[in-house]
Amino acid sequence: MSSDWEQPTKAQIKRWRKHLANERAEADVYRALASRKEGEEREILLAIAEAESRHEQHWLRLLGPEARSIAPDISTQVKGFFARHFGSVFALALMQSAESRSPYLSDADATAQMSADERIHAEVVRGLAARGREQMSGNFRAAVFGMNDGLVSNLALVLGIAGSGVSNHFILLTGFSGLLAGALSMGAGEYVSVSSQRELLDASTPNPDTAAAIPQLDVNANELELVYRARGMSAEEARSRARTVLSHFEHPAAQDSFGGANNEVVGSGFAAAWSSFLFFASGALIPILPFLWLSTSAATILACVLVGIALMLTGGIVGVLSGAPPLRRALRQLAIGLGAAGVTYALGMLFGTSVS
Incomplete structure (x- = not known):
């Protein structure tokens, strides 16, 4: 030193x-x-x-x-x-x-x-x-959104019914019905969404069978150039690429794919649907559980606490993965979820009172 x-x-x-x-x-x-x-x-x-x-x-x-x-x-x-x-x-x-x-x-x-x-x-x-x-965006997105949708939608549904003053039996019946209906809807919707996206990408991806026609093309007309121009190359780049392929069409390398999109990042429709179904059901189950053994008022409070913790966890995870402050994302999820549930609870109380 x-x-x-x-x-x-x-x-x-x-x-x-x-x-x-x-x-x-x-x-x-x-x-x-x-x-x-x-x-x-x-x-x-x-x-x-x-x-x-x-x-x-x-x-x-x-x-x-x-x-x-x-x-x-x-x-x-x-x-x-x-x-x-x-x-x-x-x-x-x-x-x-x-x-x-x-x-x-x-x-x-x-x-x-x-x-x-x-x-x-x-x-x-x-x-x-x-x-x-x-790499994890497809199925992870379905899992996170499925969990959050299950937490928020079923808590809002359960509290809305609880606010009307009905019995726990009716609340449980409504909650489990909402769980099953929502999970099936989420799974089906995710499958259709991902499958449709893959089909759109497939429709835009070059047909591999087209490459077999290259040896029969007119070298002077050079229509292959049009393919590359349609795929986004400049006229000069397309002309150069076409000349290279045509001059070596007798080799395997001539089986050109013309470039194309990678639809693997979209993920599997079935995997996304299954993830969405399971995570929605898992999230939707949380606000129902307290009503199995507690009174309506105690179960309502505990359901809000449990869902609040779960919302903060999922929000924090998303925050971490996105590089954003996890606490801010966690509090945002909490405010959105409990805010939606609070609105439906107030409506349940209002309509329950008016009916009685």
Whole structure:
């Protein structure tokens, strides 16, 4: 350590130690994620881990003999847990959020380069996380929307009936009917939606049988050029591509696919329908359960509490995966769900009173 090292304040030491612990933990997170990857993604994650290690050295130099090992922030520990046990999608989403909210932006003891590194890391992690989001987008979307629709719609239905003053038996009958009807409707709707989307993509995807006609084309007329132009190439690019294919039409490479869309990202219609059915039913079951053994008033309160917790969990998960603050998304889901249920409960009370 150099002789010009100066004793920092207690506040600085505390802050620097926390930065040091977080840098070490975040580097471990990236290494843990890299251990699950291969090729380019692995190299990118290891490069970010190396950058975090460079930041660690900065805080070690500032701390000097005051350097001590302390626990990182709880949020950083959570990221490490996800990285080690649940794969990369959740961990990368959490790291994206953390990198975009780096404390170095407002810390005078952090260098400008470190602050810039963190901002660039956020974009790198955003790109890596996007790959995982695309892979899970189809069925995951159906599952999340199915769960939320089940929670909100059946809670609103059950509370609307409960507000009218009917017996628990009638509330349960209505709730289970709403569960079954909603789950079947969601599953059927998701199947039709995904299947229709796949059919639309199939209609736009080049017909592979068309390639068999290439050897019989008039080389001088070069109508193959029109195919590539219709697919979005410029006239010059289409002409060059067509000449290449026509000049080698006797080889297997001539069986050109003309490019095309990848409809695998849409997912399976059956899988989406099944996920939507199960998750809607799971969500719709939660507000019904309290009415099996509690009085109407107690069951109504407990149903709201249970659904509120579930809404915050699903909202938080969506927030994490989208890189947004999970608490904000959780509270938004809670407000929307309980707000809708509150309206139907008030209407149930109003109509129940008017009928009686």
